[in-house]
Amino acid sequence: MTHVIEAEDLRRTYSGGFDAVNGISFAVPQGEVFALLGTNGAGKTSTVELLEGLAAPSGGTVRVLGHDPYRERTAVRPRIGVMLQEGGFPSDLTVAETVRMWAGCTTGARPTAEALDMVGLGARDRVRIKQLSGGERRRLDLALALLGRPEVLFLDEPTTGLDAEGRRDTWRLVRELRDGGTTVVLTTHYLEEAETLADQLAIMHQGRIVLSGTPAEVTAARPSRIRFTLPEGVPAARLPLGLRAAADGRRVEIRTHELQDALTELLAWAQGAGVRLEALDARSASLEEAFLEIASGHAAPDAATASHATDLEGAR
Structure with missing residues (x-):
């Protein structure tokens, strides 16, 4: 069988x-x-x-x-x-x-x-x-x-x-x-x-x-996310163009299917620009996110x- x-x-x-x-x-x-x-x-x-x-x-x-x-x-x-x-x-x-x-x-x-x-x-x-x-x-x-x-x-x-x-x-x-x-x-x-x-x-x-x-x-079908807060006086527009970021004031969220590459690019930029990323949080997509997306239609x-x-x- x-x-x-x-x-x-x-x-x-x-x-x-x-x-x-x-x-x-x-x-x-x-x-x-x-x-x-x-x-x-x-x-x-x-x-x-x-x-x-x-x-x-x-x-x-x-x-x-x-x-x-x-x-x-x-x-x-x-x-x-x-x-x-x-x-x-x-x-x-x-x-x-x-x-x-x-x-x-x-x-x-x-x-x-x-x-x-x-x-x-x-x-x-x-x-x-x-x-x-x-x-x-x-x-x-x-x-x-x-x-x-x-x-x-x-x-x-x-x-x-x-x-x-x-x-x-x-x-x-x-x-x-x-x-x-x-x-x-x-x-x-x-x-x-x-x-x-x-x-x-x-x-x-x-x-x-x-x-x-x-x-x-x-x-895996859903994007991973990176969240952080930029310091005062550092606009989200300064982020690398390769990172598709959405900003709400100083709070920034990046959605990506290549978490390691995006995080490496972000940290390299922050290091080179002397920018400290506060409340940095990076994580892969979860089943909960997929479920809630479907539930919301x-x-x-x-x-x-x-x-x-x-x-x-x-x-x-």
Whole structure:
């Protein structure tokens, strides 16, 4: 099987004619983390529900592990794990009782202790659900998603409510699962999370994928920036003509696709002119900048060329 997940011209239209998913195509190889990003209403959840087999597409095709996840649900369901944004468990059950209850509905379930140890809840097995913190409930959601040793794991906002340590522990676990061959589909609002974990990502806007590729490819499509403040009496017009600078009073910003060359030219000019650049800050483009540009509707016309959306593996 070339790809574990394949979507071609995938569409989902709700009553009233609203196109939540409007003809998207992508493919996810086995053993990779694929992050699906977008603002609220971009179509992420509607897309993931189609992949999980919770709804039938209005158009196009989707295959998970070689099967239609909606029409061939019995072939797909035992091989996938799903972590929803909220589990909704009975509040009076203990953690261990909840896992055992879920294991009774899961093919080839892990032992309860193993599942809880994986997410750091082994010492909380006798605590009732209503006594858990929000972060602990997210850990329990993850334990249940992993209970059936899934080949494909869907994680919807997996670290919401977790503290910094819990988030890092979850990232470590996701990497271990990926290294063990599990394919992971991740939706998250934490861009650092996507940038850290994803082998490939796609950013959705208004039901379409507008940018996709590796995190490095996505950020490379955007310019780096250099910011600094000029001393009194030194106008921005004195800067080298090769540096395309925008000035607001003494504050200057330079956007460039050649950060090292531009910074070298700037510093050489400052040294030669005896100019001290205050509050100098140079940094490469970030995933956050690409995301916000798309969210604001100002993405560059060639943004989607970072990778061909029909085959994310080919972007490597």
